[in-house]
Amino acid sequence: xxxxxxxxxxxxxxxxxxxxxxxxxxxxxxxxxxxxxxxxxxxxxxxxxxxxxxxxxxxxxxxxxxxxxxxxxxxxxxxxxxxxxxxxxxxxxxxxxxxxxxxxxxxxxxxxxxxxxxxxxxxxxxxxxxxxxxxxxxxxxxxxxxxxxxxxxxxxxxxxxxxxxxxxxxxxxxxxxxxxxxxxxxxxxxxxxxxxxxxxxxxxxxxxxxxxxxxxxxxxxxxxxxxxxxxxxxxxxxxxxxxxxxx
Amino acid sequence: xxxxxxxxxxxxxxxxxxxxxxxxxxxxxxxxxxxxxxxxxxxxxxxxxxxxxxxxxxxxxxxxxxxxxxxxxxxxxxxxxxxxxxxxxxxxxxxxxxxxxxxxxx
Numbered sequence: 007x008x009x010x011x012x013x014x015x016x017x018x019x020x021x022x023x024x025x026x027x028x029x030x031x032x033x034x035x036x037x038x039x040x041x042x043x044x045x046x047x048x049x050x051x052x053x054x055x056x057x058x059x060x061x062x063x064x065x066x067x068x069x070x071x072x073x074x075x076x077x078x079x080x081x082x083x084x085x086x087x088x089x090x091x092x093x094x095x096x097x098x099x100x101x102x103x104x105x106x107x108x109x110x111x112x113x114x115x116x117x118x119x120x121x122x123x124x125x126x127x128x129x130x131x132x133x134x135x136x137x138x139x140x141x142x143x144x145x146x147x148x149x150x151x152x153x154x155x156x157x158x159x160x161x162x163x164x165x166x167x168x169x170x171x172x173x174x175x176x177x178x179x180x181x182x183x184x185x186x187x188x189x190x191x192x193x194x195x196x197x198x199x200x201x202x203x204x205x206x207x208x209x210x211x212x213x214x215x216x217x218x219x220x221x222x223x224x225x226x227x228x229x230x231x232x233x234x235x236x237x238x239x240x241x242x243x244x245x246x247x248x249x250x251x252x253x
Numbered sequence: 254x255x256x257x258x259x260x261x262x263x264x265x266x267x268x269x270x271x272x273x274x275x276x277x278x279x280x281x282x283x284x285x286x287x288x289x290x291x292x293x294x295x296x297x298x299x300x301x302x303x304x305x306x307x308x309x310x311x312x313x314x315x316x317x318x319x320x321x322x323x324x325x326x327x328x329x330x331x332x333x334x335x336x337x338x339x340x341x342x343x344x345x346x347x348x349x350x351x352x353x354x355x356x357x358x359x
Contacts, residue, residue, distance in 0.1 A: 034342045048260045056264035058271075060299060065263050067302055069256070071309045077254045081263045087298050088267035089291045095274020096281060113271040169349030172324035175306035176345030179328055180338045182299035191296045198297035202304040207315040211305070218301035219294055226290030 013129055017136035020123045025143030028119050031059055032148040034177055036155020037162070038063070041170045042070030046156050053152040057145065058117055060181050061088045064215075067174055072211025079212025086219055094121035101125070101133050115141025190231045197221040320358045324349040 032053065039049040044066060052062050061084035068080035095116045101124060102112045115138075124137030162168055186192050198218035205214040225231070281287070307325050310317030324345040331341045352358050 028338075031338055034339065044256060044260070048256055051260055052264060055261075056267045058267050060295065061263070061267045064298065064302060065259065067306050069259065071305060074254055074256065074259070077259045080259055081266065083298060083302075084263045085266040085270065086294055088270045090295050091267070092270040092274035092277070093288055093291045095271050096277050099275045099277075102275075109275045110272065113275055114268065116271045116274065167350060167353060169320070169324060169346035169351075169353070171306070172321040172349035173342045173346035175303055175321055175325050176328035176342045177338075178299050178302040178306055179325060180332065180341045182296065182303060183332045185292075185296050185299070191293060194293045194296045195300035198300040199304045202301035203308065206305060206309060211309065214305055215298060215301040218297050222293035222295075222297035223290055226293045227286060229286075229289065232289065 013127075013132045014135055017123070017127050017132040018139050020126065021136055021139035021143055024119050024123055025140050025147060028059075028144050028148070031177075032151030033155040033158075034173060035059065035062055035066075035148075036152040036157070037159035038070075038155075038170055038174050038177065039066045039152075040156045040159035041162065042066040042174075043073075044069070046153075046160065049156040050149070050153055053149045056084070056088075057114060057148065058088050058091055059148075061085070063174070063177055063181065067178070068212040068215065070171075070174070076210065076212035079210070079216055083212060083215050086216070090118075091116055094118070097121060098124060098137060101130065101137065112137070112141070115145055117141070117144070119144055188233075190225065190229075190233075193231050194222050194225050197225070318358075320349040320352040323352060323358065 036049055056062055064084040064087050065080050068076050068083055098116055098121055102109050120137050120141040123140040124133045127133040127136045198221045201218045201221055202214040205217055307321045308316055327348045328341045328345040331344055
């Protein structure tokens with residue numbers, strides 16, 4: 007496997023491993039999206055243009071429980087979940103380089119996985135190859151599997167009978183899990199879960215989720231339970247890439 | 254607001270955030286607080302979504318304990334065992350579907 011260009015081979019290998027595993031999420035997204043009331047086109051448009059798993063699941067999750075009355079909460083929730091992509095973009099900007107249109111193209115593919123694989127490579131060239139290869143593999147795979155999942159989801163009748171509502175909860179847990187490595191995110195997750203559970207009976211669907219975001223702001227600003235030395239080791243917003251990531 | 258409005262508006266906003274990140278000078282990243290808040294936001298929202306997706310009921314009973322809860326428990330165990338994402342999701346669906354088929358916690 008180690009051809010004449012080990013730098014390139016390593017980056018592409020990482021991209022393939024992560025990309026193929028993640029593309030499989032698309033199946034569950036497609037099926038859950040149609041189950042939550044989106045049609046085939048709406049489901050595919052989300053994967054083509056939004057292209058950010060957590061945000062996409064948030065849109066369909068909130069719409070499924072609150073209907074169109076929860077539309078503002080669905081939009082705000084998915085946007086807040088997408089805020090980390092802006093962070094990744096800041097990290098990738100100097101790596102991508104080149105003319106403005108190249109960074110514009112890169113923007114669409116700037117997600118957890120492409121940033122993780124890109125920034126994990128030792129050389130600038132490897133970082134670029136890793137980013138573009140992962141972005142391309144996931145973009146194609148995610149959209150194809152979304153389409154297949156949506157077609158399958160359309161064939162199913164009562165989605166509760168197939169446990170698809172439980173699958174959505176598991177999907178959120180699966181997205182959350184790899185982020186719970188240190189005390190601070192664990193505390194935030196626990197606090198957010200409590201806030202959501204306590205306010206759920208009294209607020210319209212979707213709003214408890216937004217209220218839980220306050221926990222992140224409070225802990226983030228005060229850096230409660232955070233590392234003593236600020237800013238760490240240039241960890242600046244790049245997601246870690248490791249075997250635990252559930253990828 | 255139609256479903257199409259939601260889909261398009263949400264998609265445009267998420268894409269705009271990605272583009273905005275490339276327009277911001279890199280030194281903003283040196284400041285730890287915005288970076289920390291953005292990272293923790295993801296964690297808080299996902300954790301809240303796990304809860305609402307698991308126990309949200311309908312208008313009459315906003316809280317509902319049903320087959321979703323044991324299904325989520327199974328998926329948590331699988332995550333501890335490092336099962337792949339797709340296995341975790343499918344297992345939750347299967348557990349909930351079987352419990353409902355058996356008439357438990359419908």
